[in-house]
Amino acid sequence: MWKSIKSDISAVFDNDPAARSWFEVVFTYSGLHAIWAHRIGHWFYKRGMYTIARIISQFSRFMTGIEIHPGAVIGNRLFIDHGMGVVIGETCEIGDDVILYQGVTLGGTGKEKGKRHPTIGNNVVIGSGAKILGSFTVGENSRVGSNAVVIQEVPPNSTVVCIPGKLVKRDGVRVNRLDHANLPDPVIDMFEGLQQQINELKAQLELERQKNGGAREHDAQSV
Structure with missing residues (x-):
């Protein structure tokens, strides 16, 4: 447990140049608080105590502005930067060393049952306001641009932008040229x-x- 807490704090220092001290990070970083509350809620959720888990989730949402369903599976060293408005759905799975910015939604597309939220691979960065909707995988080492709306599979080592999401780079090679002045x-x-x-x-x-x-x-x- 303490190893996991230390790892979460280290992720903040690795990704946020504004972080100055452990005291500041532990007591003022809402993204960190939301992750820790989720770990507690997820513990109850896995043991079938769903109401307690949801109460913890709702309290965390009220305190941090970040909504993480207690059923979501989150890997190590997740970093949520300026996390107000972040939403992570029940069947979402997040790998290790993922970065989420303000306003990101990892959600579903309707009332379907079963796996209905995305799976996020390791080392993925998702920009502010991006929406990833549906049961598919965002491959490891990929980047999702700010305000993009992604509704289909993203290959590993890729960059996706626009609405709907368009693949513009894969394995370091430009796929489709994006001309911001002529959308x-x-x-x-x-x-x-x-x-x-x-x-x-x-x-x-x-x-x-x-x-x-x-x-x-x-x-x-x-x-």
Whole structure:
């Protein structure tokens, strides 16, 4: 137990340059408090004492602003930085050395039963406001950009950004170029598609008009 507590504190110093002393970290870091409360709640949850586990979870949520379901499985050295608004679902599994920033949601997509929350591999970093929704795996050593919405599998050693999440780098190699100054606009794309169809219909009507005009001229000459 003490080894785990020491490991959690060390994770803060490894990932937060603002951490100055053990006293400050132990008494002022809400992410650390939420993780410790979860370990206690998870102990009760595994033994079927679900109500006690949920009471501990709700108290932690009230005190820290971080909601971790007591059924979630969390590995070693998880670091939650500025964790207000972080939500971790019941069947979520988190590996070792994971970093979560403010506003991250590891949730489900509906009322399905069984495994319905994501599995996060080792050494994954998830940026502020990112939403990872569904029962799939985010591979180890991957990065999820701030405010991305991820709804499908992420391979190991990858970088995912945008809404919905797009794979832009894998194994250090760029997959799809992301141009932040020219992000797609689905409304404009829809109108451009409609305009193209209208232009095609106009061209067809003009072609039919020319054919009909030529036929009438030919009939007049025959008479």
